[in-house]
Amino acid sequence: MVQTPPPTALPAADTATTPVVAGYPGPAFRLTADLRVAEANAAAQELLDGDPRWLPDVLGWLTTSSVAPGLRSVPVQVPRGGMVIEWAAVPLGGAGTLLLGRDATLERQLRHTLTESRRRYKDLVEVSSDFAWETGPDGRFVFVTTRGALGYGPEALIGRDPHELAVEEWEDMPLPFDARRPADQAELWLKRADGTPACVVASALPLYDAQGQWAGARGVCRDVTETVTRSAELARVRNREKLLAHIVHTLRNRLDATEALAVAAAETARALGAEGCRIYRAGEDGPMTLAIDVGGDAAPDEIAPEALAPLLSQAAATDDPVLGILGSTRVLAARTEYQQAVNGAVLVWRGDYADPWDDEDRQLIGGVADQLGIAHAHWAYQERLRRLSERDGLTGLFNRRTFFERMEEQLATRETGPSALLYVDLDNFKAVNDLHGHQQGDLVLKSIGNLLTRGVRPGDLPGRLGGDEFVLWLGRTDEDRARTVAERLLAGIKTLSHLSASPEKPLGLSIGIAVHRPGTGESVQELTDRADSAMYAAKGRGKGNFAFAPPHIAVPTAAASAETMP
Known part of the structure; x- marks a missing residue:
């Protein structure tokens, strides 16, 4: 058992903090394995600068707790008054413990007031x-x-x-x-x-x-x-409530947001006796885009997208579900929202041969819409996480890890023709940072990202490896096509001359091109190395050039050698 050190033995917190500690919105510490303060953010330092008698209490809690100690609320005195901090401890293995705090003062005060x-x-x-x-x-x-x-x-x-x-x-x-x-x-x-x-x-x-x-x-x-x-009406209400609970359960417990929305759409259509259900998402610029379409294959022509647009706009502008009749089709739509922001809509339809939509129908679709708003927010969060994990934060290009993963997938497919990898290095970029600062340098890198993505085809992969090194994978591309793309990039960099450090050090590109041919057994690393070497060859010619790498020489395997023996 680790002994709790007395307050006098606690060293001052290190001002150099990790991103997790520094970026945490409340007080955060990183403790060493022997429970000494190794790092503290500004909010945590304020607590240390006050009355530090609370800290031994927290450290004693940690020494007597299990691997997952849970939460601990501790009163703390600071110059601006008393506070109650709720602490959560995250074990870091042999690296110590991450201690994260939350200000629970107001919560405690409210609880006391409610009791009284x-x-x-x-x-x-x-x-x-x-x-x-x-x-x-x-x-x-x-x-x-x-x-x-x-x-x-x-x-x-x-x-x-x-x-x-x-x-x-x-x-x-x-x-x-x-x-x-x-x-x-x-x-x-x-x-x-x-x-x-x-x-x-x-x-x-x-x-x-x-x-x-x-x-x-x-x-x-x-x-x-x-x-x-009427007992029949009561049974109908109870069944629909159970169905709504099922939809809520589906949306909350399925990890894949798209799958959860598809199940919710199908269940909503069934519960409302509808012929189909569509779920829409609101884009960043406002218009609704179709996300899920259940029964759309058999939908009548009269509910085409252009006919539904006014109804969706009306639904987005009101709290209550909207009823509409388009030709011989009855339509019911409700908006979805999260934190008072409209993020989509849900729409169902059925023929005019069926009963009109009633208040129970409207209440049910309103309840579904409430849950879909949360699901849309979850979907958007998943998309944001996926993008953050795959993309370079500055240029929006694929990051190194994702680029090479996608290349591996492309090389693993059975290709029928050549492809090409362009290894692009930015000339005279350091001078831009030295003379004009990193803000101008970031603008240059963003511009190169736009240059690489301009005119790419489906299946092409633009990426940033880091610093001023970029790559562009061109599927189904021979030498002539690769040469055309390289010449386009060299012409495009000239339009960015105004971002150069000086006329004596103009921005330029050095491009190495490695053509990959199927069946050679060339790995991604070997292909990248060939393109990298070609880039240095281009740079050796005076920068602002491109060069082709020599063809890959396949090394025969033992099995292939045995087949060629007489």
Whole structure:
């Protein structure tokens, strides 16, 4: 067990921080294996500069915790007042521990205020028309509105398990009375005192004690049985609620966002009795683009994209689902949004032979749209992560790792003709940085990225290896085509002469070209080395040139040599 060092033995934090520590929005430390402060960001340094007596408490917690210690809330005194910091520890193996903090002061203050106002809350719910309740840690009622509910007096309900009130098919299902997360307008069936069923809509919030353990729940219920007049209509509502829960579960638990949206679209069409469902995403410039199309192959011509555009625009501009009739087709559309920003739409259609869309249809598609908005945000986040992992942050070209992975894939396919790799080095680039600064240098690199991507075909791969070195893979390309592209690049660099360091040191390109032929067994590394050597040959001719690498000489394998023996 590592001993907790006393406060006086703690060295000052190192001001040189890693990107994770420096970029964290709250206080962050990196501790050594013996729990000494190795790095601290500015927010963490403020805590150290205050009253540091909190730190031994945190270090003692770490020494007595398991590999995954969880969270720890600690009061801290700083010059601007008292704070409560919630700490999370991330073990770094032999490298020590990452300690990340979150300011939970306001949260604690609000919790204290809510505790003090509990009496006021009970007074208010006593005069409410709803049935208010609270359950304890054992799940039984500890508070019920004084007039009781469902024909029971409060004395008949307090101390009783709410599950005893549930009708048979609800007895073993999770109820709002033991909610572990907020529940809003959840519908359930309970038994009245006379044994008749009552349809109840419940909203609930879970309660937790100071140690974070579940301590019950509180909420309100409203008897809506009178509004449910026909059993067939009630069954329809309940089935749709279950379907919406299934859609929500699908969207939240499928890792592949596209697959989740496709399942949600199919289920939405089935639930609404629609012939098809389309899910749209809002682009950066605003217009909706089709993301998922279920049933579109059999869609009538009257719901062509140009006919739907006004309806989608109308849906994007209003909170409520929009109804439309296009020829003999009934259309229902609702916008999707995330954090109050519209990010798409969902649309269903069916023929006019079917019943018109009703309020239940609109409520269901509205509920689906709420969840699709979150799914769209998840999709966009996945796309952003994928782009960040594949692209160079400055030029938008493929980064080194992704470029060579894609090249490996291309070489692994069965090609029928030659391809070419252009290895491009920027001439006199260092002079730009030296004379005009890195901002001008970044502008040059971005311009080269645009030059490389101009006119590329599907399957071509422009990439940046790092610094001022670029590559361009040209699929299905022979020597003549590669020469044409190289000449285009050399002509294009001349249009960037205004970015040069000086007329004496103009920007230029030195290009090495290596033509790959299928069947030679040449690896990506061998091809790259040939193109690199050709680039240096071009640079040796005085820069601003291109040169072809000698053909690759295939080395026969042992099997091939055996086949040629007499």
